Amino acid sequence: MAISRLRSIAALTLAALPALAAFAQPAALAITHVTVIDGRGGPQTDMSVLLQGGRIAAVTPAKTLHLLAGTQLVDGRGRFLIPGLWDMHVHLMRPGRVETYFPLLIANGITGVRDMGGELPLAEIGRLKREVEDGTRLGPHLFAAGPLVDGPYPVLPHLSRVVTDAASAEATVVELHAQGADFIKVYNRLPRDAYFAIADTTRRLGMPFAGHVPFSVSAREASDAGQKSIEHLFNVLFACSSREDGLMREKAAMLASSDADERRRLRRDYLRGVLDSYDPQKADALFARFARNGTWQVPTLVQRRFFAQPDPAIAGDPRLRYIQRSQRIRWDPRQDGRIQNRDAEDREIEQRSYEMDRAMIPAMLRAGVRFLAGTDSPDPYAWPGFGLHDELAALVDAGLTPMQALQAATRNAAEYLGLQNETGAIAPGLRADLVLLDADPLADIRNTRRIEAVIFGGHLLSSLALQQLRDQAAAAADRN
Structure with a gap:
């Protein structure tokens, strides 16, 4: 034909x-x-x-x-x-999202996704996976974590399983593994002993763990512990600081503060300290460690870029017709408190953080660090489906060749998932x-x-x- x-x-x-x-x-x-x-x-x-x-x-x-x-x-x-393309960082396992976004992903050539945390029970996620594989539902091949695993006072309580120590972390990993989770997603506030218990338990079960680098550990420690991927370059810049030990204490003071104004001041001081103390030699050693340990990076530049450089014009973007009606107001930067409550100093720190994270990518490439393409969609402001193509362009703008960017969404995704004999x-x-x-x-x-x-x-x-x-x-x- x-x-x-x-x-x-x-x-x-x-x-x-x-x-x-x-x-x-x-x-x-x-x-x-x-x-x-x-x-x-x-x-x-x-x-x-x-x-x-x-x-x-x-x-x-x-x-x-x-x-x-x-x-x-x-x-x-x-x-x-x-x-077929893979979006290696999505959040689709929440009410209404499958119906809306599965067709949109296929329409954009995305035939596989890695879901990084949601609300749907793992039994329901398992049913969705089976329906895709047997052809009764049109949607991308699905690898999913189920809930996030976080510590006390979790950042996203409705999406999280809370662990408080090594014993509860081990029990949670064993339970999620038995329920069919493909991997464990670690998050910001995990206690240090819980984090390493997760690393030990997943290793024993032959199960990957991935996610943010919690505040209680360094990116260097996360890589050595076997964390398979770091999302959003989270806390990587911190580990490149010549003042890392002192800044760790400043970060702990910030997290311990119960006063919102003090916490904001301490956060600014801590972030400026990170930005002003970048050590290229320390960074090169860290990136060599990532390459040696097989620690993949998922920059999600499209999501990061908008928070650093918000554009009010997005409120009129025709692609909003594909965003759930209940979610659209969160896609209007004029209504988003995370953006509107910033002052000039906040905006300058956010912009510098994004630019410095982005600037690390060429050095990582030279060191042999492997990359995956992910968007964080459909969280604001990462378009489901369309956003992966934006991410590939952003990766090229950051220093990847077009072939390397394409590999990040195809060959690399398959190798990361152990599917190189399938896709x-x-x-x-x-x-x-x-x-x-x-x-x-x-x-x-x-x-x-x-x-x-x-x-x-x-x-x-x-x-x-x-x-x-x-x-x-x-x-x-x-x-x-």
Whole structure:
């Protein structure tokens, strides 16, 4: 079937959340004369990719492809085929979000996500995962932590399991593992002994842990303890300070204060101390440690950038139609107290923090640190679906090459999750989760937005089907 006829493929109605079975899966599908960019080497031009039974059957020069009778053809001339994308930091496991955002993610070529903490019970998350895998629900492959694990006075009480010491931390990890959590998400206020108990228990169970670097430990200690990824570069800059020990005491005083005004003053003093004492040699040693220990980084620059550089124009962005109605007011910086309550000093500190975090990325790359692409969506102001493409562009602006950024959302995600024999590349035997672009992402990473079709589990979703998924997401957003 020629690409010009993709729009004629029958697609779903908008009456209900779609099943993958709503999209026809041909006995065999071949994308011919396409440029393949799979993140394992340079682009391969004039290739054909044969899909059968939801898997990639062959990747071969176009002139050597032998087709079975009845194979559906897609003409890939002038187009580029990449693996399905992974958003490695989302928060979808909350009421109404699956209905709204699963279709939107697929429409944006995102075929897998790592959920970093939510409200839905792990039993319900397990059901969602099974429905995606058996095709009764259209949505991305899902790895999920379940609740956050935090200490006393948690930052997000409604999303957190609270632990107070090593014994309660160990018991919580064992319980969440038994309930089906794929990993443990650690958060800001974990006591020091609880944090290391989590590290020991997950190691014993063969289970990863990831998340923020709690205030009670350093990024160096977190890396040595086996924390698999650090989100948002959280507390990494602190560990690059020549005054780290003294600043740790200042941070403890800030956290212990019960007076809001004093806490704000102490926080400013502490943050300025971090920003003014960056030690490049200490940073290089830390980054070498990350590389040696296999500590991945998930910068979520799109989320960080907006808080550093808020733009009131977002209140009129047409993509707000895809944000849950109940959540839209939180996406208006004119109503967001976290932004509006800042003064000039707060704004200057936030901007400097973001710029210095961003500036560490090239040094990390030189040291061999591995990166993943994540957005923090749909938390303000990280667009579900669309935001991953923004993140890839932000990573390139921060120093990654277009290929490295693409790898952060494909090959690297698969390796991090231990799925390199299932996804993340375009090779025989892997899942047929692919994105067909009409422009070269290596020439301009922003071309990952130019999606002509998505192939998910061997099912071809045309541009018309993708638009219908976006429309369905908007309708669900209005209901929620």
